[in-house]
Amino acid sequence: MLYDGDNCVSTYEKDQPECPEMNFGGTMWGEGGQEEDKQSGKQRLLVVANRLPVSATKMQNNEWKLEISVGGLVSVLLGLKDFEAKWIGWAGVDVPDKAGQESLTKAMAEKKCIPVFLDKETVNQYYNGYCNKILWPLLHYLGLPQDETYTSESHYDVYKRANLLFAEAVTKHYKEGDIVWCHDYHLMLLPQYLKQYNSKMKVGWFLHTPFPSSEIQRTLPTRSELLKSVLAADIIGFHTYDYARHFVSACNRILGLEGTPEGVEDRGKLTKVATFPIGIDANRFIRTLTLPKVQEYLTNLRERFAERKIILGVDRLDMIKGIPQKILAFEKFLEDNPDWSDKVVLLQIAVPTRTDVPEYQNLRRHVHEIVGRVNGRFGTLSSVPIIYLDRSLDFQALCALYSITDIALVTSLRDGMNLVSYEFVACQASKQGVLILSEFAGAAQSLGAGAILVNPWNITDVSSAIAYTLNMPSEERKMRHKLNFEHVTIHTAQEWATMFVRELNETVVEAQLRTTQAWTQPLLPVNEAIEQFLQSDNRLLVLGFNATLSSVESPIESGKIIDLGSTLNPNLQEPLRRICSDRQTTIIVLSGSKRDVLDKVFDGYSMWLAAENGIYLRHTSGSWRTTMPEFSGMEWVDSIKHVFDYFTKRTPHSFIEERETSLLWNYKYADSKFARLQAKDLLLHLWTGPVCSSSVDVYQGAQSVEVRAVGLTKGTAIDRILTEIAYSTVMDKPINYVLCIGHFLGKDEDLYSFFEPEPPVQPLELSKSKAAVAGNGLKSSVKSDSAGAHCRIATCSTVESVVTYESTTVLDIKRENYFPCTVGRKHSRARYVLESSKDVVSLLEGLAEVLPPLCE
Numbered sequence: 001m002l003y004d005g006d007n008c009v010s011t012y013e014k015d016q017p018e019c020p021e022m023n024f025g026g027t028m029w030g031e032g033g034q035e036e037d038k039q040s041g042k043q044r045l046l047v048v049a050n051r052l053p054v055s056a057t058k059m060q061n062n063e064w065k066l067e068i069s070v071g072g073l074v075s076v077l078l079g080l081k082d083f084e085a086k087w088i089g090w091a092g093v094d095v096p097d098k099a100g101q102e103s104l105t106k107a108m109a110e111k112k113c114i115p116v117f118l119d120k121e122t123v124n125q126y127y128n129g130y131c132n133k134i135l136w137p138l139l140h141y142l143g144l145p146q147d148e149t150y151t152s153e154s155h156y157d158v159y160k161r162a163n164l165l166f167a168e169a170v171t172k173h174y175k176e177g178d179i180v181w182c183h184d185y186h187l188m189l190l191p192q193y194l195k196q197y198n199s200k201m202k203v204g205w206f207l208h209t210p211f212p213s214s215e216i217q218r219t220l221p222t223r224s225e226l227l228k229s230v231l232a233a234d235i236i237g238f239h240t241y242d243y244a245r246h247f248v249s250a251c252n253r254i255l256g257l258e259g260t261p262e263g264v265e266d267r268g269k270l271t272k273v274a275t276f277p278i279g280i281d282a283n284r285f286i287r288t289l290t291l292p293k294v295q296e297y298l299t300n301l302r303e304r305f306a307e308r309k310i311i312l313g314v315d316r317l318d319m320i321k322g323i324p325q326k327i328l329a330f331e332k333f334l335e336d337n338p339d340w341s342d343k344v345v346l347l348q349i350a351v352p353t354r355t356d357v358p359e360y361q362n363l364r365r366h367v368h369e370i371v372g373r374v375n376g377r378f379g380t381l382s383s384v385p386i387i388y389l390d391r392s393l394d395f396q397a398l399c400a401l402y403s404i405t406d407i408a409l410v411t412s413l414r415d416g417m418n419l420v421s422y423e424f425v426a427c428q429a430s431k432q433g434v435l436i437l438s439e440f441a442g443a444a445q446s447l448g449a450g451a452i453l454v455n456p457w458n459i460t461d462v463s464s465a466i467a468y469t470l471n472m473p474s475e476e477r478k479m480r481h482k483l484n485f486e487h488v489t490i491h492t493a494q495e496w497a498t499m500f501v502r503e504l505n506e507t508v509v510e511a512q513l514r515t516t517q518a519w520t521q522p523l524l525p526v527n528e529a530i531e532q533f534l535q536s537d538n539r540l541l542v543l544g545f546n547a548t549l550s551s552v553e554s555p556i557e558s559g560k561i562i563d564l565g566s567t568l569n570p571n572l573q574e575p576l577r578r579i580c581s582d583r584q585t586t587i588i589v590l591s592g593s594k595r596d597v598l599d600k601v602f603d604g605y606s607m608w609l610a611a612e613n614g615i616y617l618r619h620t621s622g623s624w625r626t627t628m629p630e631f632s633g634m635e636w637v638d639s640i641k642h643v644f645d646y647f648t649k650r651t652p653h654s655f656i657e658e659r660e661t662s663l664l665w666n667y668k669y670a671d672s673k674f675a676r677l678q679a680k681d682l683l684l685h686l687w688t689g690p691v692c693s694s695s696v697d698v699y700q701g702a703q704s705v706e707v708r709a710v711g712l713t714k715g716t717a718i719d720r721i722l723t724e725i726a727y728s729t730v731m732d733k734p735i736n737y738v739l740c741i742g743h744f745l746g747k748d749e750d751l752y753s754f755f756e757p758e759p760p761v762q763p764l765e766l767s768k769s770k771a772a773v774a775g776n777g778l779k780s781s782v783k784s785d786s787a788g789a790h791c792r793i794a795t796c797s798t799v800e801s802v803v804t805y806e807s808t809t810v811l812d813i814k815r816e817n818y819f820p821c822t823v824g825r826k827h828s829r830a831r832y833v834l835e836s837s838k839d840v841v842s843l844l845e846g847l848a849e850v851l852p853p854l855c856e
């Protein structure tokens, strides 16, 4: 992005009146930066990138000449007026002596830059080696080096060390509340290092390159470490949706983590993953075109190329830019269109980059060779078809060139975004030339409507696109330009940065809310639960079945699964019988299991059975009824079953449970390690296939994957179940004790919140919320029974949960009488946890003991 390495410093900004100095966001951050920051009241932003936006040359007496090399990111940050920004990055020069380091640090402080000093060997192994020989080709689908004598391990160690040095620089300058924005593949370990130092630091990471398919990422020996480290960030940004999708799927397939619509979830911690397509400061380009110097350039260029159409290529001399392919396509065009041979010229600016890496040196030789061949073949004594420059241009010359060009030819084999295509469009207001753009550049997803998209590997395709564009009617040209010009001028670099930083701030607030609301819970205070049970006179126990009351039989006989289904833990028979017989206690077993399973297991107990996640309900003395008929459709089932079948065949001892309203792939009897890997793959197939096209939710259990209709949750069900119970029983006093225990997964945890009286609110808020309760602050459901009578269930949103049915209060719960508890899950929304179903036995035994003995 910044062409300042390798002897090709782009100094084009330094003389420009509109941008006299680096002054991100106004106030300077000197040694007394915090003071000034307090004055400005702006949020501080630490931008950490491999490269600084200034490059340094040593003069005499430890003095430094600093040149600003403004590229995409720099101009972006120049526009970030709402932040106090400071840049941390590699100094770009080797400064072995302390005195030199101090003087450079001081000089750079004036430009709000903090240099990180890397010695020559570190640069060689970290930047040339691990970044540019390993990560860069991999991220661009070129794979790992084929040379088997090459080992990346030592490079990786140095990569780690370099990332630590960046981390040290950040922590040295970090102040509470700062935003730390890490950039690119050079710094993939940085988010983790920073969070280890201070878990409260707001950290974002943005990748400027593509993120390849997980099949490519899988080959990287350090694949897991790098993914885990970037996941430590609060938010991860990519240029395009495809890159974000690939990243989420790599986390799923490589780390086994769940991808959600918002990002990647790991044991309750969500890392947000989102797309933020970068833009440019289009006005800066438009303004520059009016400068006298640029006009002078334009006059010269017009004279020089008066008789010829100009095709322009501006690329770093990098294999991802597809320069050889571009030249071959141009050769093909000349071959196929001899009439054009002296009427067109290809100007190719090939900016040297990473010149210490052997692959880049080879590329240079290769490109020189083919340019020479084509010019030799099609050139004349007076002109050549390709003008090729191995250097960078100053900004004004570049703008002039963009503006005079007829066709910009961008043939990247892969490219994160490609800002050159944006810059060309911004400079084309008067000429309205055409952009031929590789479909493998991120820019194709934003400028695709106006550009001619090509597959750069298809030489004939690109050659035909050149011919088509040269002959394009002016109306079409104008229409295409208009579309792109609008995009480039509206979706600017500033918008990009503002959006990222805003999202990062919001994500941190959301995450704080989530952690304070949930996810860490103490053990159930069993004595207290028993004591409150004893004190109450109308109690409700809502119990899950599987992994709560069940015991698993050994199911495999002679290698075949004989699924006997779950049975009731025998130790529970006695306590359950006792509790069921208590007239002041109602038990509901709320389970995903089918009706016949619950019928069989709970035959002889007096309790309510809610099967298939509560869609079906019966008292053991009565018959089944449907509580939520709207969820009985199964139009989605075939496509899901197809995927389940595929994995069942390939995972010994796994099986499918077909229920009336859901479908479950169960691998509780399979080899757990292998089955977990299979489950990861299965989930990926579901998420990228049938789940996208149907209204279903996926529930991931410890040994199962269940799919059911969206909205069919145990929390929705309990609302209807209580209505039914209230309707069919005589309740002379409200339920004043609830124990809600189960191994409930994912969205089923809404069951816990159904009963949860909301926490006390601030005094000021309290009056507001009371007012709301009187108005429409009630969670309510209104349903008609068969006779047309209306039942209403309402939950008051203060410290008490109140449920009424036809003006009779059914449920009146205070926080101290409510015990929501998960079984065997480390991360849950329930207030309490019991570690295993054994603890459930002890608890129910405890409850049974305080009841009067059974009269046989």
Ligand SMILES: O=P(O)(O)OC[C@H]1O[C@H](O[C@H]2O[C@H](CO)[C@@H](O)[C@H](O)[C@H]2O)[C@H](O)[C@@H](O)[C@@H]1O
Pocket: 001, 002, 003, 004, 005, 050, 051, 072, 184, 208, 209, 278, 353, 354, 415, 416, 417, 418, 419
């Ligand atoms: O610093 P270098 O090694 O000389 O490389 C220059 C930059 O190349 C990459 O740029 C990417 O960022 C652009 C803006 O987001 C994007 O349009 C382009 O497609 C990418 O290739 C690299 O990611 C930067 O870190 C380098 O500084």
Ligand SMILES: O=c1ccn([C@@H]2O[C@H](COP(=O)(O)OP(=O)(O)O)[C@@H](O)[C@H]2O)c(=O)[nH]1
Pocket: 001, 002, 003, 010, 070, 071, 072, 314, 315, 316, 349, 351, 391, 392, 393, 394, 398, 417, 418, 419, 420, 421, 423
């Ligand atoms: O002689 C030149 C040619 C190009 N550029 C700038 O380099 C950047 C190239 O960014 P791009 O996203 O196209 O690709 P990258 O080189 O970052 O992969 C653009 O902002 C160009 O204006 C430059 O500074 N000097």
